[in-house]
Amino acid sequence: MERAVYEDKVRGVIFGHAIGDALGLGTEFLSKQEVRIYYPNRLEDLGQIKRDAHRSRWAAGDWTDDTDQMLCILDSLLTQGRIDILDVAFRIHRWACEGGMGIGKTVANVVYSPDFRQQPHAASERVWLSSGKQAAANGGVMRTSVLGVWESESADAVRRNAETVCRITHYDPRCVASCVIICLAIRSLLREGIHADRLVDDLTVTADEYDARVREYIEKASQSEIAKLALDEPNSIGYTLKAMATGIWALIHPITYRDGILSVIHEGGDADTNASVAGAILGARFGFSGIPRKWVDSLLHRADLEVRVDRLLTMI
Numbered sequence: 001m002e003r004a005v006y007e008d009k010v011r012g013v014i015f016g017h018a019i020g021d022a023l024g025l026g027t028e029f030l031s032k033q034e035v036r037i038y039y040p041n042r043l044e045d046l047g048q049i050k051r052d053a054h055r056s057r058w059a060a061g062d063w064t065d066d067t068d069q070m071l072c073i074l075d076s077l078l079t080q081g082r083i084d085i086l087d088v089a090f091r092i093h094r095w096a097c098e099g100g101m102g103i104g105k106t107v108a109n110v111v112y113s114p115d116f117r118q119q120p121h122a123a124s125e126r127v128w129l130s131s132g133k134q135a136a137a138n139g140g141v142m143r144t145s146v147l148g149v150w151e152s153e154s155a156d157a158v159r160r161n162a163e164t165v166c167r168i169t170h171y172d173p174r175c176v177a178s179c180v181i182i183c184l185a186i187r188s189l190l191r192e193g194i195h196a197d198r199l200v201d202d203l204t205v206t207a208d209e210y211d212a213r214v215r216e217y218i219e220k221a222s223q224s225e226i227a228k229l230a231l232d233e234p235n236s237i238g239y240t241l242k243a244m245a246t247g248i249w250a251l252i253h254p255i256t257y258r259d260g261i262l263s264v265i266h267e268g269g270d271a272d273t274n275a276s277v278a279g280a281i282l283g284a285r286f287g288f289s290g291i292p293r294k295w296v297d298s299l300l301h302r303a304d305l306e307v308r309v310d311r312l313l314t315m316i
């Protein structure tokens with residue numbers, strides 16, 4: 001792949017993630033029905049986001065925790081030049097203590113454990129065990145995209161990095177599998193001209209190594225229209241495999257970045273997280289040049305993101 005195309009795709013992953021998050025806030029925690037009531041003419045721009053009690057906690061054009069935590073990982077990579085889980089844990093902890101807007105229950109339970117900054121994996125495993133091994137929230141997969149870009153010359157390295165960073169807060173094998181699957185998909189889109197069907201088959205085999213419950217979500221997402229994922233189903237909002245499935249759906253079905261994001265956010269549910277994951281995948285598919293200019297320009301912290309991506313590109 002030509003360097004310029006590769007760079008466009010890397011930029012697409014980071015911006016695609018942030019813009020998906022920012023637009024997804026507009027429908028976060030709404031049912032599909034409520035989305036229609038909120039936005040009878042559809043939500044197509046950041047400026048249209050309704051300023052209700054939940055959404056007005058963020059400034060117009062801002063992204064949420066999904067991108068904040070992705071940037072904890074990215075900033076750690078830019079500073080340390082390697083995967084340093086204690087440094088990532090430190091950054092997530094600092095973010096949480098400085099307000100941590102939008103922080104999820106799992107992240108909060110783990111991050112405020114007294115030993116978190118010294119032994120994040122131990123704290124995370126303990127919280128997972130105390131949930132009866134039930135907790136499998138989407139807080140790991142929502143921030144993982146940048147790890148599909150880092151050390152992308154090696155699938156094994158990407159896989160290891162995705163595992164170890166996920167486990168900082170999310171220990172469940174379904175969470176780890178979600179991160180690995182999304183990162184390997186992004187890596188393949190950046191590196192290999194692999195056919196999507198073949199990639200999905202490979203990802204399914206990988207998923208089986210983590211947990212038998214992952215496969216059906218990959219299969220459903222690759223074969224069905226997005227409505228079949230029931231993203232606004234109340235009992236599974238925030239479930240890691242729903243967010244991962246949205247990413248797999250985005251890998252196969254949409255024909256542009258714009259169409260993909262608009263489809264995801266109009267399903268409601270945990271829309272900012274689902275659109276972060278889908279946005280990173282779509283950004284890897286269609287590149288930064290495939291993201292509507294208007295969306296890039298209306299991102300509140302666009303310049304901050306640009307500086308970071310430029311630095312990242314000098315390191316990879």
Ligand SMILES: [Mg+2]
Nearest residue numbers: 064065066272
């Ligand atoms: Mg969020």
